[in-house]
Structures are given as C-alpha cells and as structure tokens.
Amino acid sequence: MFEKNTSEQTAVSIRHLSKSFDGVEVLRDVDLEVREGDVVTILGSSGSGKSTLLRCINWLEQPDRGSIHIGGQRIGVNDAGRPMPVRELAKVRARTGMVFQSFNLWPHLNVLHNITEAPIHVLGKSKAEAEAHARELLEKVGMSPKADAYPNTLSGGQKQRVAIARALAMQPEVMLFDEPTSALDPELVGEVLAVIKDLSAEGYTMIVVTHEMAFSRAVSDKVVFLDKGLIIEQADPETFFTNPSTERVRKFLEREES
Amino acid sequence: MNASAWHMLLEGAWTTVWISGISIAIGVTAGLILALIRIARIPVVDQVLVLYISLARATPLVTLALFIFLSAPTFGINLDRNVAGILALTLNTTAFNAEIWRSAFRNFSREQREAAMANGMTPWVTFRRIMLPQMMITSLPGLINEMSFLIKGSPAIAVIGIVDLTRVTNRISAVTYEPLPPILVACVLYMAAIGCLVWLQRIAERRANRLAV
Numbered sequence: 001m002f003e004k005n006t007s008e009q010t011a012v013s014i015r016h017l018s019k020s021f022d023g024v025e026v027l028r029d030v031d032l033e034v035r036e037g038d039v040v041t042i043l044g045s046s047g048s049g050k051s052t053l054l055r056c057i058n059w060l061e062q063p064d065r066g067s068i069h070i071g072g073q074r075i076g077v078n079d080a081g082r083p084m085p086v087r088e089l090a091k092v093r094a095r096t097g098m099v100f101q102s103f104n105l106w107p108h109l110n111v112l113h114n115i116t117e118a119p120i121h122v123l124g125k126s127k128a129e130a131e132a133h134a135r136e137l138l139e140k141v142g143m144s145p146k147a148d149a150y151p152n153t154l155s156g157g158q159k160q161r162v163a164i165a166r167a168l169a170m171q172p173e174v175m176l177f178d179e180p181t182s183a184l185d186p187e188l189v190g191e192v193l194a195v196i197k198d199l200s201a202e203g204y205t206m207i208v209v210t211h212e213m214a215f216s217r218a219v220s221d222k223v224v225f226l227d228k229g230l231i232i233e234q235a236d237p238e239t240f241f242t243n244p245s246t247e248r249v250r251k252f253l254e255r256e257e258s
Numbered sequence: 259m260n261a262s263a264w265h266m267l268l269e270g271a272w273t274t275v276w277i278s279g280i281s282i283a284i285g286v287t288a289g290l291i292l293a294l295i296r297i298a299r300i301p302v303v304d305q306v307l308v309l310y311i312s313l314a315r316a317t318p319l320v321t322l323a324l325f326i327f328l329s330a331p332t333f334g335i336n337l338d339r340n341v342a343g344i345l346a347l348t349l350n351t352t353a354f355n356a357e358i359w360r361s362a363f364r365n366f367s368r369e370q371r372e373a374a375m376a377n378g379m380t381p382w383v384t385f386r387r388i389m390l391p392q393m394m395i396t397s398l399p400g401l402i403n404e405m406s407f408l409i410k411g412s413p414a415i416a417v418i419g420i421v422d423l424t425r426v427t428n429r430i431s432a433v434t435y436e437p438l439p440p441i442l443v444a445c446v447l448y449m450a451a452i453g454c455l456v457w458l459q460r461i462a463e464r465r466a467n468r469l470a471v
Contacts (some may be wrong), residue, residue: 011429054427060372081290087380103371120376148466163373170377257443 008038010072011174012057012203013249017066019052019229026052027063028229034174034207034222039200042209044226045252050209053226054178057207058096059089070095071173094122097167101179105151105166111138111145115166123170124182130169139166141195157188161195168199175199179210213256217241225249259439265432267440270426271447272416276408277340277420281347285408286401288348289355294433297363307356314353319414322346327418343415351408362393392469398462406452423447 012034014105014207019027024199026049034040041049055061057068059076068075068112077094078084105114119125125133138144141161151159160180167175181189192217200206210216215225216237223240225233225248233240233249244250259267296307314322323346330337337345359449365391374384421429427444431437 058374058376090375090378091382093375096376097374100369100376102369102372104367104369106370106373106388108388108395112434117387118374118379121383122378152468166373166377176376 010034011036011070012207014053014057014071015067016067017053017056019049019056019061019063021199023116025057025230027189030066030226030229030230030231032234034205034223036173036205037203038221039204039206039208039219040222040224041220042207042226043211043213043216043252048226049229050226051178053097053141053206054176054209056100056177057124057174058099063244066076072093090122092129094118094170095173096176097172097174097175099160099163099167099178099180101182103151103156103163103183105159107151107165110148110150111154111162114162115169119169120156120226134165134169137168138162140168141165142191153178156184157191160192164192164195174205174207177206177210179209179211181210181212182231213253225252259434259436259443263434263440266430267423267424267443267447270421270423272442273421274412274423275451277343277422278347278405278412281344281351282405282408284344284349284356285404286350288352290359292352292356294358295364297324297351300469301368301402309358311353314349317350319346319350319411322350322422323415325338339420342418343420344364344413347412347413350411351404354404354407355401358397359393362397363389365396395466395469396463398466399459402459402462403456406455409448409451409455434451453458 010033010235012032014030014032016029017027030053032040032053034062036199042053044050049061054062056063057070057075059068060146073092073095076084076089106117107116112131113135115137116125118198119129119130119133125238133146135144138147139221141164143161143165145153145160146162147160151162154162154208164180178219180196181192184192189212193212196206197215208216208219217240218237220237223233223235223237224231225240225244225246227248234244235244240249241253244253292307292311298306317325323343326346326349327337327339327342330342353466370392371384372389374388379387413422416422416425423444425436427440428438
C-alpha cells in the first residue's frame with residue numbers, strides 16, 4: 001500500500017451511470033475506470049454532477065441506472081439484482097473512505113474516538129489496536145497534539161485533517177474526497193491539500209472532486225471533466241491543462257486562470 | 259407537628275418519589291421505543307400509536323387514573339392501586355416523551371449520519387453509537403421538563419386511594435387541625451425534587467455546548 005502501485009488492477013469501475021433529481025438529469029451515462037494507486041480528480045462547474053457522481057460510488061446517492069464495482073464487488077445491488085440488505089451494503093461501503101466538504105465529524109466524541117469509533121464497532125478491532133493505529137494516523141496528518149480535543153475546538157483545516165484520518169482508519173481500498181477544501185478559509189486550504197498530496201505519494205487510490213486547479217494538475221494521474229452530467233473530457237493532467245480537446249474545457253480553464 | 263406527623267409526611271414523600279421514579283424510568287424508555295417504531299412507519303401500528311398518543315395527551319391524569327383503576331375489574335384484572343397509579347402516570351408521560359424523542363431523531367444531522375454510513379456503520383450501529391448519545395443530550399431539557407410535569411401532576415393518583423405527599427397533608431391536618439405546616443413542608447419537598455431535576459438539566463446543558471459545532 002505504501003509504494004506506488006503500478007499494476008493494472010481496477011479499483012473502481014463505473015458503467016453507464018445515470019441519475020435524475022426531480023426529472024433533471026444530473027448524471028448521463030457516465031463511464032469511469034480508476035486503477036489501483038491512481039489519483040483521479042473530477043473537475044467541472046457547480047451543478048455539473050461531480051459531487052453526485054462521487055456520492056454514488058459509496059451509495060450515499062442511489063443511481064437510477066448503471067453499475068458501480070469497488071474492487072470487483074458491485075455496490076448497492078446484490079447478485080439477484082435486488083437492492084442490497086443494509087448489512088451487506090455497509091460492508092461494501094467500508095471498502096471506501098469518504099472525506100466531506102463540511103467535515104462531518106461526530107461532535108460528541110473527541111478526536112481520537114472519532115477515528116477509533118468505526119474500526120472498533122464496524123471492523124471489530126480491539127480498543128488498544130484501534131487507538132494505536134489512530135495515533136499513527138494523527139501523526140501522519142499532523143494532529144497528534146489534538147488527540148483529546150473535541151471537534152468544536154478545532155479550526156476547519158484541523159477538522160478536515162482529522163476527518164481524513166478517520167476515513168483512513170478503515171483502511172479503505174479507495175478514498176473519496178468531496179470538495180475537501182471548499183468550506184475552508186483560504187489560509188487553511190494549503191494544510192489540507194498537503195496531507196492529500198502526501199497520501200497520493202504513498203500510493204493511495206483516490207478520487208477527488210475539487211476546484212483547486214494547481215492541486216489537480218500536481219497530483220492527478222487522470223483528470224475528468226464533467227459538464228451537465230456528461231464526462232466530456234478525460235485525460236492525463238498535462239494534456240488536460242495545456243491542450244484540452246473541447247472548447248468547453250478551454251473556456252473553463254481560462255475562467256479559472258483569470 | 260409531632261414526630262408521627264413527620265413520619266407520615268416522609269412516607270408520603272417516599273410514595274411520590276418511588277411511584278414517579280418508576281413511571282419516569284419506564285416512560286422515558288417506552289417513549290424512545292414508541293418513537294423508533296413510529297419512525298419506521300409500519301402501517302396500522304403507526305395509526306394505532308398516533309391514536310394512543312393523541313388520546314393520552316388529551317386525557318387528564320385524574321380521569322386516566324380513575325378509568326384504569328375502575329375498569330380493570332371489568333376485564334377480570336385485580337389491579338393493585340399502586341400498579342394502577344404507575345400505569346396512569348406512565349401512559350401519560352410516555353406519550354409526551356415519544357414526541358420529544360421523535361423530534362430529536364428527525365432533527366438529527368444528516369451530515370453526521372452520512373459520515374457514519376460512509377464509515378461502514380449499519381443503521382443500528384449508527385443509532386446506538388452516533389445518534390443516541392447526542393439525542394440524549396439534546397432531548398434532556400424536554401424530557402426533564404416532562405419529568406417535572408409528571409411529579410407535579412402525581413397528586414392525581416390520590417384519587418384511587420394512594421397516600422402520596424399531597425394526600426398525606428390532608429390526613430395530618432385532620433388530626434392536628436393545623437393544615438398549614440404539613441402543606442408547607444410538602445411544598446418544600448416538591449421544590450427539592452424539582453430542584454434536583456433542574457440541577458441535572460444544568461449539567462446536561464454544559465455538555466450540550468460541546469455539540470455546537
């Protein structure tokens with residue numbers, strides 16, 4: 001896990017994914033492959049469906065059509081083609097880790113217990129084992145001194161770093177980031193992006209929805225551009241940012257630069 | 259007031275405390291269970307519960323206590339008056355508590371639930387580990403309010419012959435011809451009981467501050 005994975009194993013496979021909210025199509029026949037160890041960033045203007053796409057991957061949103069496989073296991077629908085029972089769904093979900101725009105820490109638990117809660121009560125780890133792992137992760141995200149603090153005493157950047165540690169504690173096969181820096185004050189964005197960059201260097205498979213262009217260019221193996229629910233461009237970052245094939249992306253990048 | 263009057267008063271106070279205490283304990287738990295059943299929206303069961311909750315909230319305690327105590331023999335049940343009293347108080351308070359719990363559940367942060375789901379928690383683990391501990395703190399002001407209503411409404415059970423803290427003052431003054439001293443002491447004891455609850459509420463509020471993210 002800690003070396004850049006060069007295998008061609010598929011971590012996430014999305015096929016023909018469609019989703020509507022109240023008759024408005026937010027995702028239209030989306031196909032996406034994410035290989036193990038890859039960092040994929042999803043760009044697009046707001047309302048383009050990128051958060052919905054991410055939230056479909058761990059079934060926080062249920063797509064209308066299409067399929068999603070995580071490490072070869074289909075999520076949300078069982079072999080008989082029926083909706084998955086909640087326990088089974090929870091097991092597949094646990095193979096992904098998610099970081100939310102608004103952190104979503106549990107305010108009644110201190111930082112350490114936010115991180116150990118799911119490993120103990122979902123994975124069945126012992127308290128000692130979970131805490132030892134949690135302290136390692138806190139070290140990694142630079143939050144060790146705050147292990148005993150409660151979420152309401154932390155800054156946004158600190159909360160998000162704890163949220164990243166919480167997701168990592170489940171040892172997920174793929175990390176999902178839903179605009180992880182959009183709710184942060186500008187001066188706090190850097191500390192969170194730095195942590196995510198470190199994770200990419202360690203070979204984690206990650207799908208990141210973001211507005212941070214420089215970050216996307218620096219960490220991505222693949223950049224995906226969504227427009228009105230369609231993937232209109234999918235390329236390596238060099239091509240995407242210097243020589244996009246569509247007019248829509250060219251305009252988007254111009255606007256971001258100005 | 260002589261020693262025996264004091265003795266009677268304390269006995270009356272104890273009756274009020276244990277009958278109310280049991281009713282509160284059952285009522286808080288049963289209220290939570292009813293709230294969860296209502297949230298599950300099971301057909302028929304849901305309508306029955308809605309009917310029960312509106313009936314129980316609309317019936318005066320005295321009437322409810324009398325009804326339970328007097329109707330029991332018709333069903334061939336020989337109901338102890340203390341049991342009938344506890345039943346009346348419990349049926350009443352459970353209905354109010356169910357609504358308090360239900361609103362705490364419905365207002366619970368969607369973001370926090372999503373974080374629990376994303377971490378692989380089943381709905382049951384999410385409820386037990388993430389929601390319930392916070393619902394207990396956010397519901398406590400409402401629940402404690404309801405507890406103090408129950409204690410203040412508990413003299414209603416005297417109507418079926420239970421000698422509680424209020425009823426006993428009558429008995430004492432029937433002997434001493436001085437109604438004021440026992441009733442004053444009773445007031446102080448009621449205030450002490452409510453005071454304990456308010457003190458509990460303060461502690462809960464201090465802990466609730468932490469939940470404000």
